[in-house]
Amino acid sequence: MVLFIILAISAVAAALGMLFSRNAVHSALFLVLNFAIVAALYLTLNAPFIAMVQITVYAGAIIVLFLFVIMLLGAEQLRGVAGDGGVWQRWLAGGLTAVLLISFASILFQGNAITPASAAGVIDTSPAALGLRLFEAYVFPFEVTGVLLLAAIIGVVVLSISKKRGQQ
Amino acid sequence: MTPGQIALRALIVGFIIAFAVITGFAYTTLLERKLLARLQARIGPNRAGYIPIPRRGGGKERKLLAGFMQPAADAVKLFFKEDPQPTMVDSWVYNLAPMLAVIPAVVILAVIPWAGKINIFGAVFEPYFAIAPGLNVAVMFFLAITSIGVYGVALAGWASNSKYAVLGGIRASAQMISYELALGMSVLVPIMIADSMDLGVIVEAQRGGWFIFLQPLAAFVFFVGALAELQRAPFDLLEAEQELSAGYTVEYAGMRFGMFFLAEYMKMISFSALTAVFFLGGYRGPFVDQVPALGFVYIILKIFILLCVMIWVRASLPRLRYDQLMSFGWKVLLPISVLNFLLTAIFIVLAQEGFLF
Numbered sequence: 288m289v290l291f292i293i294l295a296i297s298a299v300a301a302a303l304g305m306l307f308s309r310n311a312v313h314s315a316l317f318l319v320l321n322f323a324i325v326a327a328l329y330l331t332l333n334a335p336f337i338a339m340v341q342i343t344v345y346a347g348a349i350i351v352l353f354l355f356v357i358m359l360l361g362a363e364q365l366r367g368v369a370g371d372g373g374v375w376q377r378w379l380a381g382g383l384t385a386v387l388l389i390s391f392a393s394i395l396f397q398g399n400a401i402t403p404a405s406a407a408g409v410i411d412t413s414p415a416a417l418g419l420r421l422f423e424a425y426v427f428p429f430e431v432t433g434v435l436l437l438a439a440i441i442g443v444v445v446l447s448i449s450k451k452r453g454q455q
Numbered sequence: 456m457t458p459g460q461i462a463l464r465a466l467i468v469g470f471i472i473a474f475a476v477i478t479g480f481a482y483t484t485l486l487e488r489k490l491l492a493r494l495q496a497r498i499g500p501n502r503a504g505y506i507p508i509p510r511r512g513g514g515k516e517r518k519l520l521a522g523f524m525q526p527a528a529d530a531v532k533l534f535f536k537e538d539p540q541p542t543m544v545d546s547w548v549y550n551l552a553p554m555l556a557v558i559p560a561v562v563i564l565a566v567i568p569w570a571g572k573i574n575i576f577g578a579v580f581e582p583y584f585a586i587a588p589g590l591n592v593a594v595m596f597f598l599a600i601t602s603i604g605v606y607g608v609a610l611a612g613w614a615s616n617s618k619y620a621v622l623g624g625i626r627a628s629a630q631m632i633s634y635e636l637a638l639g640m641s642v643l644v645p646i647m648i649a650d651s652m653d654l655g656v657i658v659e660a661q662r663g664g665w666f667i668f669l670q671p672l673a674a675f676v677f678f679v680g681a682l683a684e685l686q687r688a689p690f691d692l693l694e695a696e697q698e699l700s701a702g703y704t705v706e707y708a709g710m711r712f713g714m715f716f717l718a719e720y721m722k723m724i725s726f727s728a729l730t731a732v733f734f735l736g737g738y739r740g741p742f743v744d745q746v747p748a749l750g751f752v753y754i755i756l757k758i759f760i761l762l763c764v765m766i767w768v769r770a771s772l773p774r775l776r777y778d779q780l781m782s783f784g785w786k787v788l789l790p791i792s793v794l795n796f797l798l799t800a801i802f803i804v805l806a807q808e809g810f811l812f
Contacts, residue, residue, distance in 0.1 A: 312548060312613060319606070339595035347602025351609065351628060358613050358625065413591045414652050 290331055298324040311357045315350055322346045336414050464578070469586045472564055480720040481526035487766050489522070494770040503528040530713075538709035541616065548614035553707070553714035556607025560721040563600045566593040567728045568655045570738050570750030583655040583738075584750070594652040597729065598639055601684060605631050607718065608686075608703050615706035623702025626692060626777065631684055633784040638680035640792035644673040644799050645733045658737035667734040670799070674734040676792045678764075681726040683784065685719060688769035692777060727761035728754065735761075 298321055305317035322345045329338035421429055456464075485500070492499030504524025508517040540549065570584040582589050590596065605628045612624015646652055648669065649660035667674040683690040704715050731737055735757050738750030775783065805811050 310545070312545070312610075316548070316551075316610075335590075335592045336595060339592050339599045342599040343595070343602050347599060347605070348632070351602075351605050351632065354609055354613075355625070355628065358609075358621065414595070415650075 291328070294324055294328050294331070298328070312354065315353050315357060318353075319346050319350050322350070334412055336412065336417050465586050468584075469565070472569070472586060473561060476561075476564060476721055476724055477717075479724055480717055481530070483720045483723060483762060484529065484716075485522065485525050486762065487769075488525070490763060490766045491770050494767065500525040533710050533713040536709040538711060541706050543616045544706065545614045545616070548610050549706075550711075552607050552611035552614055553711045553718075554607075555610060556604070556718040557714050557721075559600045559604040559607070560718040560725065563597060563722070563725045563729075566590055566596050566654055567725065568658055568732065568737055569754055571655075571658075571743060571747045573747040573750070583658070585655070588655065589653060591651070591653050593654045594642055594646055598635075598642070601638070602635060604684070604722070607715070611707070611715070612703035615703070617706050619705045620703050623705070627686060627703060630686070630690065630692075630780060630784075633781060634680045634683035634690075634788070637676050637784060637788040637792045638684060640789065640796055641673045641676040641680060642733060643796050644670050647796075647799055647803055654732050654737070658732055658739060661736040661739060665734060665736045670734070670795070672791060672795045673799075674730075676788055676795070677733060678730055679788060681730060682765065682768065683780075685722050685726060685765075687719075687723070687765055689772040689775050690780060691769075692774055692780065723762060723765060724758060727758040727765070730761055731757035 301317050301321040301324060305314045305321065308314050308317060322341060326338040326341040326346075329335075329341060489499040499522065501518075501521040502525075503522055504527075505518040505521040508519050510516055540546070565586040568583040568585045568588070570580075572579070572581045573584050574580075575584075580588065587593075608631070609624045609628040612620045612622070612627070615621075645657050645660075645666050648666065649657040651657065651660075682688075704712055707715065731754055736753075737757075738754045740749060740753035743749045743753060802811075
């Protein structure tokens with residue numbers, strides 16, 4: 288429990304740091320920190336495989352791409368806060384945050400969300416057990432995700448090819 | 456054992472292993488300089504420290520192990536060097552980057568098994584001797600930490616506010632991301648054969664024969680991928696002197712540069728250890744079942760041989776061009792490893808279903 292409180296506070300602090308830092312690279316680094324802490328939270332929930340995948344995919348691949356884009360475009364410094372349509376964006380963001388908070392609070396006060404999953408008995412979280420679940424019970428969602436990712440990859444290849452021809 | 460005892464033991468073992476590997480790092484630099492010198496018909500560092508052996512009948516004394524204090528001299532030099540910080544750098548990230556480079560190099564040591572089940576002064580280490588023994592996601596841990604390793608390099612390049620450094624950093628990150636795929640694919644093969652992601656189980660699965668004989672292609676891809684991840688020759692073009700002066704380390708001096716150096720050599724040691732674990736039988740060798748302490752000797756011997764091979768490769772092969780590097784990674788290594796993976800999977804299924812043998 289103590290561990291959870293420490294991790295939760297530092298996760299929130301990292302998220303706030305990401306939001307409030309003026310430098311895009313610093314923001315990306317705070318986001319990495321946040322992902323790492325969330326991975327540690329998964330570890331405390333007895334889900335080591337998800338924790339490792341979280342670090343590999345999010346911290347190791349996605350944020351690296353973010354950093355690449357930031358570095359290559361040289362868009363580190365944030366200019367003035369309000370761009371076009373800044374005012375209604377703020378109202379929208381505020382409204383959505385309120386909706387999110389209310390839904391969280393309602394789940395919390397119903398009380399059944401807090402019981403940890405491990406109370407239902409010890410779950411086998413080894414990679415082998417996870418793989419069996421994935422390829423037996425959840426094989427259809429898995430395949431759909433695979434097709435989606437493949438479509439994205441093919442899209443990227445097609446787009447980059449047509450761009451090269453356009454340059455020539 | 457209670458969780459507290461497990462944590463305490465991991466702390467103590469971790470301390471010992473980290474210090475052993477840092478000493479190993481110091482002497483790996485000396486090994487590299489000496490061996491490179493010999494391969495290039497030079498002598499190498501031979502001034503700092505020697506054991507004098509007097510010659511019979513007077514005359515000049517013989518100098519044994521000349522140069523063995525060189526790492527200490529290097530460390531002292533690095534610590535006392537002026538450490539200027541360029542004016543326009545992003546100070547936070549500039550100071551953070553060397554640490555982000557060292558941390559993955561140290562953390563990766565946690566999963567390496569150094570010996571089998573062993574009894575040291577009454578403390579029984581089972582199922583094997585490691586900082587975190589019996590981790591069933593050890594291979595995932597290795598891949599996760601490897602993917603984190605990009606940050607130190609990329610951020611060092613960006614924060615230095617120097618064109619050479621940025622180019623070096625971006626080159627290095629693109630290279631590391633590209634070769635990670637082939638590396639991950641080649642690691643899947645030992646996992647499939649051993650039927651586990653636990654490094655100890657993978658080592659024990661090589662009781663009948665090392666995986667390098669069963670899967671020479673996967674071993675080759677892993678070793679080449681490791682060289683690329685480590686930014687070792689012939690893939691060291693992020694520090695191509697002619698083009699980038701020194702790549703991402705160009706604005707670093709003193710011990711901050713030393714930390715990048717430390718990270719590189721510690722990663723050399725840990726990747727050698729992992730190559731040994733995945734393909735060369737790890738701590739296994741003759742009589743290791745009777746005398747478990749021999750495991751330390753075997754794995755250190757294998758690490759030493761692999762380090763020598765890495766240095767040998769550096770002395771023999773010229774540096775690749777950037778497009779050669781990318782096309783080799785994406786068009787040769789990755790298809791080879793995917794094909795090898797597929798064939799191995801089909802083979803294993805056929806063997807399990809009884810169509811073979």
